[in-house]
Amino acid sequence: MTDQTPAPHLATGRRGEDIAARYLTSTGLVVLARNWRCELGELDLVCADGAGVVVCEVKTRSGAGYGTPAEAVDDAKARRIRALGVRWLRENDIHHCPVRHDIVSVLLRPGAPAEVAHLRGAF
Template sequence: MKPDGPAHLVAGRRAEDEALAYLQAHGLKLIERNYRCRQGEIDLVMEEGNGLVFVEVRYRADPRYGSALESVGGRKRTRLIAAASHYLATHRADRPARFDVIGLQPEDGKISTQWIKNAFSAF
């Protein structure tokens, strides 16, 4: 990818690329990337078995402000739940769903990846 946008957008896109590759290596299948609606955005909509997985990808270049995983607060969860509800309604998806969070941050010259399955619930 060419660095052709603001640095935080380029870093965010690279983090999503890393998270997507990580999840696919663990057997999840991509359904949709950057699903947007009035209620919010879902970074990755994945499939695992017969269920849907709504994935929030977080990247933190500097852990002084908290980890990537800690950055998914109540307000963000509310928007993710609303966007997921919209997705389920508009796609007539009547199957199990969960919310996962993938946190990426630099550690010892590499990117450290943490995956929290069922990070929070709404359904």
């Protein structure tokens, strides 16, 4: 592996985020930020849905042997994403708008189309 070749799990995650962004855009959401980072962590996707903001955690797996991708978002991860969402809103000077926290689950099985599940208001 060279410095420019991502590790397989990173490439899988990137592919899942690409699929999730296209899916969300096709449902009418507008992607405002992707892979936004601060010292607290990272938000995968932040979208606009009308007058509201949707913070999306994208989970991608190549199989369901360890459960569905969405099952990887536990309570601690949900708390961290909510805190990151508050931080993103503050840094972007966005106040008094509805915020929803979604999970987009992407299952990439070899030889099959990607399976996308969008869990709106997941946490």
